[in-house]
Amino acid sequence: MMAAAVAGQFVFLRPRVGPLRTFRRFRYKKKWAATLPRIPCTRLALQNFDMNYGLQFGDRWPSIRISLLSEQKYCALINNFAQSEKVIEKLELLTARDFIYESCRRSLAPELAIAAGSSPEEPRRGCLDVQDEELRQQMTLAGDGAANAQAALLQSPLDYPSIKCYTFGKGDISRFSPARLDSLGLLSYYLMDAASILPVLALNVQPGDDVLDLCAAPGGKSLALLQMERCRHLTANDISASRTGRLHTILQSYVPRELRAPGSLRITCCDGRSWAEEEGSTYDKVLVDVPCTTDRHSLLEEDNNIFHKMRTKERQRLPMLQLELLIAGVLAAKPTGEVVYSTCSLSQLQNEYVVERAVSVAAEHGVNVHVEDLSFFRGLFQDTFCFFDGCRVGELVLPHLTANFGPAYFCKLRRVT
Ligand SMILES: C[S@@+](CC[C@H](N)C(=O)[O-])C[C@H]1O[C@@H](n2cnc3c(N)ncnc32)[C@H](O)[C@@H]1O
Known part of the structure; x- marks a missing residue:
């Protein structure tokens, strides 16, 4: 206790122990979620990948990891519907080559x-x-x-007679400049990951085929399918209305109006999982390019990141969604039809496991499918991509500093019954 003289009297002051009393109106409840420092989604993704891919790829993981964190390489998919001769000449002067x-x-x-x-x-x-x-x-x-x-x-x-896809050679990290409009108002090329072309090539589209792209937006693979000029009819579907809008815009910028007529092209916005209810056993070729953890995006971009805490359940449900979409794709194919399943993830759970499970689930429903051998892709494109040689089914392009494409997984199924 301390004594103090106030107006000639002694009063005793209480020592100040414990917190200062605050008035009710100044009190606040701590909001943990908002006040705790938020771990960036990209860091959560890296932690998850270190744990899972470290086990999956062993000694190879550090090299894949550093490549994933470095700048990705692109290819220029030439637009055959635009006036592209001059553009091709320019690209070749820059030493880009048509890798296919x-x-x-x-x-x-x-x-x-x-x-x-x-x-x-x-x-x-x-x-x-x-x-x-x-x-x-x-x-x-x-x-x-x-x-x-x-x-x-x-x-x-x-x-594939007409598809042209330019890349810079291994170790060359030159960038392509943005595509320009030609005199018809069409863009001369589309920039995309070169490994994304491989599922399209694996689909082996033949002249007159009816083709379904079940998860098509924003449209890189649909555009590549159209560049082959082989589809009798292409249906490009996506569940997302906004992404289907982007698909429309891309196709408008690359494909002349007459080739976008309903007789050649149809864009739909449906849940692909129930596709076969309306159009079962219909298509010669089906591409099932499913939503996945988009590994590269998840490591580099905070926006729309599947590793956001609020999206944990969605992320955990991905393999089930992928399985449902693949089965829907198989059922949409004709009994002799071919289906290509693809992701841009390294995850075995989203790649091989989904394919293997789909084969057994389809068999339970009386639909037999055969997994095709695509190992010749590895030999054919070994100068452009770094392939993983440990997949039980399908092929996987690994990111590598000298050829920083992918990841891209693709596997082909043929319906036998
Ligand atoms: C990897 S992206 C497809 C990329 C596209 N193939 C391309 O090359 O541009 C996966 C797409 O699947 C769509 N999707 C997710 N769930 C779906 C579903 N149930 N049915 C159809 N599409 C779905 C997403 O909206 C997303 O656009």
């Missing part, structure tokens, strides 16, 4: 030399369709050695 064309040429050269009994002529640029026909004839005439070459040809995406 180059890979097929390189892989077929020795086979053809044997088949033809001579060294193959330098193929003509941008004329794979003509060249393809010539090569077929050459091999028919070439007798014995032709069998191997024919097999190689049938297994290669050389069957």
Whole structure:
């Protein structure tokens, strides 16, 4: 106690122990969620990946990790509907190369030399369709050695005459400038991850095929499908109205109006899981490019990040949604139809496990599917991508500092019944 003189009297002051009394109106309740420092979604994603992918990839994870955290590489998918000759010339001056064309040429050269009994002529640029026909004839005439070459040809995406996809070589991290409009108002190329083209090539679209892209927005793969000029009809669907809007905008910027007519193209906004209820056993080819943890995006962008605390349940339910979408895709395919499943995640749970589970669930419903071998993609595109050789089913492109594409997983199923 302390004594103090106030107006000649002694009063005793109480020592100040404990917190100061606050008036009720100044009291506040601590809001933990708002006041605690928020862990960024990107950090949560990295923690999750370190835990899971560290186990899945072992010694390879540090290299994949640093690549995922570094700038991604793109390819320029040439718009065949625009005036693209000048653009191609410019890209080639910058030393970008059409990796599909180059890979097929390189892989077929020795086979053809044997088949033809001579060294193959330098193929003509941008004329794979003509060249393809010539090569077929050459091999028919070439007798014995032709069998191997024919097999190689049938297994290669050389069957795609018109798709052109430019990338900078391994180790070259040059960027493409934004595409420009041509005199018809169409953009000359579309920038996308080159590994995203592989599921489209794996679909093996043949002239006259009816094709369904079940989860199509914002539309990179639908655009690639249209660039092949092989679909009799393409249906591009997505559950999200806003993303379907983006799909519309992209197709308007790249595809002439007459090719967007209802007879050739239909854009729908439905839940893909119930697709087969309306249109079962209908399509020759179905692409199921499912929503996933979009690993690269999750590590680099806070916006729309699936690792946000509020989206934990949605993230945990992804494999189930993916399974339902894949089964819907299988049921939408004709009994001999082909389905390609793809993600941009490294996760085994979202890749191989979903495919394997879909095969057994489909069998339980009397639909038999066969998982196709796509390992020739690994050989064919080894100069452009870094492939993982440990997938039980399907193929996986790993991000790598010298070829920073992907991740991209793709697996092909053929309906047998
Ligand atoms: C990986 S993205 C597709 C990317 C697209 N294929 C491309 O190349 O641009 C997955 C898409 O699936 C859509 N999606 C999610 N759930 C769906 C469902 N139940 N039915 C159809 N689409 C769905 C999302 O809106 C998202 O646009």
